[in-house]
Amino acid sequence: MSYDPENIFAKILKGEIPSEKLYEDEDTYVFMDIMPRADGHCLVIPKTPARNMLDATPDQLAACLATVQKMGHAVMKAFDAEGVTVQQFNEAAGGQEVFHLHYHVLPRHKGLSLRAPGQMADFDVLKSHAEKIRAAL
Numbered sequence: 001m002s003y004d005p006e007n008i009f010a011k012i013l014k015g016e017i018p019s020e021k022l023y024e025d026e027d028t029y030v031f032m033d034i035m036p037r038a039d040g041h042c043l044v045i046p047k048t049p050a051r052n053m054l055d056a057t058p059d060q061l062a063a064c065l066a067t068v069q070k071m072g073h074a075v076m077k078a079f080d081a082e083g084v085t086v087q088q089f090n091e092a093a094g095g096q097e098v099f100h101l102h103y104h105v106l107p108r109h110k111g112l113s114l115r116a117p118g119q120m121a122d123f124d125v126l127k128s129h130a131e132k133i134r135a136a137l
């Protein structure tokens with residue numbers, strides 16, 4: 001299994017397709033998931049190529065997890081959440097659909113289930129959620 005440099009997140013990193021950016025540092029980039037399973041659902045990716053956890057370097061994994069932690073605090077603050085779920089899928093059999101390493105960060109509230117996958121966001125709502133997260137950072 002190799003890295004496809006034309007995958008959709010590689011195109012986001014190259015600025016070829018738009019994303020609702022929340023944060024970036026030297027090694028990682030964070031943006032809103034366009035099919036959010038919870039309000040504030042965002043994605044953390046490394047800026048360098050990795051198909052998923054299985055081929056990533058320890059440095060890529062460490063950089064991503066440091067940013068995941070930062071975003072976990074930010075989304076909890078922005079949405080007054082009581083917890084945060086982090087998801088990361090590897091290969092199609094493991095639930096992966098986009099083959100550039102990414103971590104889902106989802107703020108959670110007691111008793112509130114995640115929404116079903118595959119439902120496109122209202123982009124005005126997505127933008128307003130992004131503004132709340134950026135303000136919390």
Ligand code: AMP
Nearest residue numbers: 008019032033034035089095096097098
């Ligand atoms: P998975 O590979 O199963 O972890 O899921 C890929 C995730 O990427 C899904 O939650 C999609 O909603 C999300 N996604 C796909 N295309 C885009 C995009 N252009 N911008 C933001 N999120 C995306």
